[in-house]
Amino acid sequence: MSLPTPGTDLRNLWQSQETERTVVPLEQIQMKARKFLTKNRRDAIARFAFAFLASVFFVFAVMTTRRTTVRIVAIVVMAMLLTNAAQRLYRAYKPRAARPTDGVGSPWSSCVEFYRSELEKQRAFASQPVWQMLAALLVIAWLVPDALHHSPDPFRISLPVVLFAAAGLLVLVALRKFQAHRVQRDIDALDSFENENFPGGIDDSTIRK
């Protein structure tokens, strides 16, 4: 590669950099697309099968236990597992049309719009609604006295399990909040990136070296 001399355009230098000229054959791309689809479907089926088996177990727990708290928790978990698995299965098998927001249809929107939608998706995932956290805290508050009542000896199994689950839940909530805060910062930075403008623009000739 030739050495740059003063006045050499950085852009020329950039464009002339050596590349490996990777060519991805069409067959490989088609195969990858098929593999991706198959894997998605397989995962969805496996998840649904797992949710179904877990539900059988939960139904059994609901029918045999006398403790109301265990019944309620089992029913809630079962409902969440089944809904989630069914949604995934539906998404994996429904006929796909190109949408402006997903990967395939992304070129319909500009890069900034796409980046914003991805950040917002991430923020929605990370930030939980207040009712979810309150519900979790209520369940914990309900379980702890119950566990204490049924476990006169604190080293028996139910109390440590409940406390460990509560601590784990609180850590998870804190992590999610931190993640949501970070994503929000990125969205704010994107806002200022979009809004910032010099009135009337800039005369390009004044900045040529």
Next chain:
Amino acid sequence: MPDSGDRNELYHQVIGAHGRAIERLARAYEADPDRRQDLLQEIHLELWKSLAVYESRCALRTWVYRVAHNTAAKHVIRRLRTKPEVLVSLEEIPKLVDDRKQATDTDSREVIKQLMELVHLLKPPDRQLMLLYLEGIDTESIAEIIGLSSGNVRTKIHRLKAILARRFHQGATA
């Protein structure tokens, strides 16, 4: 909507015209060679899939750059979730990069290496802008690809040129 044969032909046309630019883009988004190959394949896959819905409503080049940048930006977002690192905007670059350490090396590879280091520091929207500028795309097209006004793009390019000129003054000018 192009049929399968047309799509394959279009894909070959895209690779012929923009294959090297796509590879430079992948380099600018992923420094690790193995992950870069994955990203490159992902970009090719997304491109091929996207050509099924390409209806010539915008220039093919705009379309290709959008798919490539969007796929790469998604890759960056995913990576940041598992491995957080601080990315900065063009405005923050001068605070971060010491201008006294100008690129005095006359070796092209060294200049490109330093340019790449600079690119890797940037957040996706600023990185897109810088890469499109380095690819020699005109202001109007950059505005169309990224989704900003031309005035805004000119402002950003003005800043970018100033940063590049300070940093690479002795090796090359922006």
